[in-house]
Amino acid sequence: MPKIVLGVCGSIAAYRAADLARDLMRAGCEVRVCLTDSAQKFVTPILFETLTGNPCLIDTFDEPERGRMAHLDWARQADLLLIAPASANTINKLANGIGEDMLTTIALAFEGPMMLAPAMNPAMYQHPETQASLNNLVEHGATLIEPTEGDVVAGESGQGKLAGNAEIVGTALALLNRSNLLAGKRVLITSGPTQEPIDSVRFLSNRSSGKMGSALAQAALLMGAEVKVIAGPSMAIYPRNAHVIEVRTAEEMHKAALAELSSCDLAIGAAAVADYRPSNPQEGKIRRSDDAISLDLVPNPDIIAELAKSGKRTVGFAAEPSTDLTVAIAKIQRKGLYAIAHNDVSNRGIGFESDKNQITLIRADGVQETSPLASKLLVALWLLERIAE
Numbered sequence: 528m529p530k531i532v533l534g535v536c537g538s539i540a541a542y543r544a545a546d547l548a549r550d551l552m553r554a555g556c557e558v559r560v561c562l563t564d565s566a567q568k569f570v571t572p573i574l575f576e577t578l579t580g581n582p583c584l585i586d587t588f589d590e591p592e593r594g595r596m597a598h599l600d601w602a603r604q605a606d607l608l609l610i611a612p613a614s615a616n617t618i619n620k621l622a623n624g625i626g627e628d629m630l631t632t633i634a635l636a637f638e639g640p641m642m643l644a645p646a647m648n649p650a651m652y653q654h655p656e657t658q659a660s661l662n663n664l665v666e667h668g669a670t671l672i673e674p675t676e677g678d679v680v681a682g683e684s685g686q687g688k689l690a691g692n693a694e695i696v697g698t699a700l701a702l703l704n705r706s707n708l709l710a711g712k713r714v715l716i717t718s719g720p721t722q723e724p725i726d727s728v729r730f731l732s733n734r735s736s737g738k739m740g741s742a743l744a745q746a747a748l749l750m751g752a753e754v755k756v757i758a759g760p761s762m763a764i765y766p767r768n769a770h771v772i773e774v775r776t777a778e779e780m781h782k783a784a785l786a787e788l789s790s791c792d793l794a795i796g797a798a799a800v801a802d803y804r805p806s807n808p809q810e811g812k813i814r815r816s817d818d819a820i821s822l823d824l825v826p827n828p829d830i831i832a833e834l835a836k837s838g839k840r841t842v843g844f845a846a847e848p849s850t851d852l853t854v855a856i857a858k859i860q861r862k863g864l865y866a867i868a869h870n871d872v873s874n875r876g877i878g879f880e881s882d883k884n885q886i887t888l889i890r891a892d893g894v895q896e897t898s899p900l901a902s903k904l905l906v907a908l909w910l911l912e913r914i915a916e
C-alpha cells in the first residue's frame with residue numbers, strides 16, 4: 528500500500544485536506560498527516576488522527592514511537608510527500624532549505640517525489656518571492672499543482688484557490704504508480720518554440736510555451752531516465768536534473784539534436800520548430816517606409832525526420848488545428864517515426880500555452896489511443912509509459 532505524508536499548512540483551505548486524506552485512502556493509500564503550527568488554527572490533529580487512524584505530527588520533537596526520530600522515520604517510509612494546502616510561508620521555507628518545524632524538516636529529509644498544491648491570496652501567490660521559490664522547487668523536481676482562478680476570501684478574486692481534489696489525487700496516484708521503464712535509458716527531448724530572425728530585433732516564432740517539453744523531462748526523470756533537453760526560448764522551467772541545452776533558431780536546434788543523438792536511446796520532438804526562416808536576416812533594424820516589403824522564406828531542416836533516420840526510437844508531436852488525424856498519420860510514414868502524438872491546438876483549453884493537454888498517440892503499427900485530458904505532467908507520464916516499452 529503506497530504511503531503518503533500529507534502536509535497541511537495554515538490556510539483557509541486546510542479544511543479541504545480532510546476530504547483529500549479520505550480520497551487518498553479510498554484510492555488505496557495509507558495517509559499520515561503533518562500539520563504546521565498555523566494549520567492548527569484551522570483544523571485539529573484529532574480530525575486527521577480519527578480519519579486516518581495514524582498519529583498526526585506537528586512539533587519537530589513529536590515522537591509517536593520513542594527513539595525513532597519521527598522526521599526521519601516518516602521521510603524514509605513515505606513514497607510521496609504531498610503538501611496541500613501549501614502556504615506561501617512554507618513554500619518559501621522549502622525553497623531555502625529551512626527546516627524549522629516538523630513539516631519542513633520532513634521535507635528536508637525526504638528523497639522521493641514531492642507535490643505542492645498551493646492555496647493563498649492571489650497577491651501572495653504572485654509575489655515575486657513566492658514565484659521564485661516555486662520555480663526553484665519545480666527545478667529541483669517538485670510537482671506543482673497550480674491553484675485555480677476564482678473568488679477567494681475577503682471579496683477578492685484571482686489565482687489562489689486550492690486545486691480540485693480530483694486533480695491532486697489523480698496526480699498523486701500517477702506519481703505513485705509510475706513505472707521505472709526508463710531506468711538506465713537516455714532520453715532526448717526537443718522543447719519550446721524556435722525564433723527565426725528577420726532583423727536584429729525581430730523574429731518569426733510561434734505560441735509554444737515549452738510546458739509540454741518540461742513536463743516530459745520531469746516525467747522521464749521520474750521514470751528513471753537520464754534526460755537531455757534542447758530548449759528553444761521560453762519561460763518554461765526545466766528540472767535541474769535534466770541537462771538543458773539552450774538554442775534559439777531551428778538550425779541551432781538541428782545542430783544540437785544531431786550532436787546529442789548518438790548518446791540517446793529515445794528521442795521525443797516536442798518542440799514547435801519553425802518550418803521556414805527568413806532567407807536573409809538583416810543586420811540592424813529594418814526601417815519603416817511607405818513601401819510594402821516581402822520576406823523571402825526558406826525551409827528549415829526537418830529535425831524530427833533526421834532523428835528518426837538514425838534508427839533510434841523517435842516520437843514526434845503534430846500540432847494540428849483540428850481533430851483530424853490524417854496529417855499526423857501521414858507524418859509517421861514520411862518521417863519514419865515510431866509514433867506521433869497528435870495535439871489539437873484549435874482547442875484553447877489544451878496544447879499551446881495551456882497547463883493541460885490531451886493527445887492521441889498513433890503508432891507506426893496503426894495502434895491509436897487517446898490520453899485523458901489532464902495536466903501536462905500526467906499526459907507526459909501517460910505517453911512515456913506507452914513509448915518506453
Ligand SMILES: Cc1cc2nc3c(=O)[nH]c(=O)nc-3n(C[C@H](O)[C@H](O)[C@H](O)COP(=O)(O)O)c2cc1C
Nearest residue numbers: 536537538539563565566614615616617646647648
Ligand atoms: C485567517 C487566515 C487565513 C490565512 N490563509 C492563508 C492561505 O490560504 N495561504 C497562505 O499562504 N497563508 C495564509 N495565511 C497566513 C499563514 O497562516 C501564515 O503565513 C502562517 O505563518 C503560515 O504558516 P505555515 O506555513 O507554517 O502553515 C492566513 C492567515 C490567516 C490569519
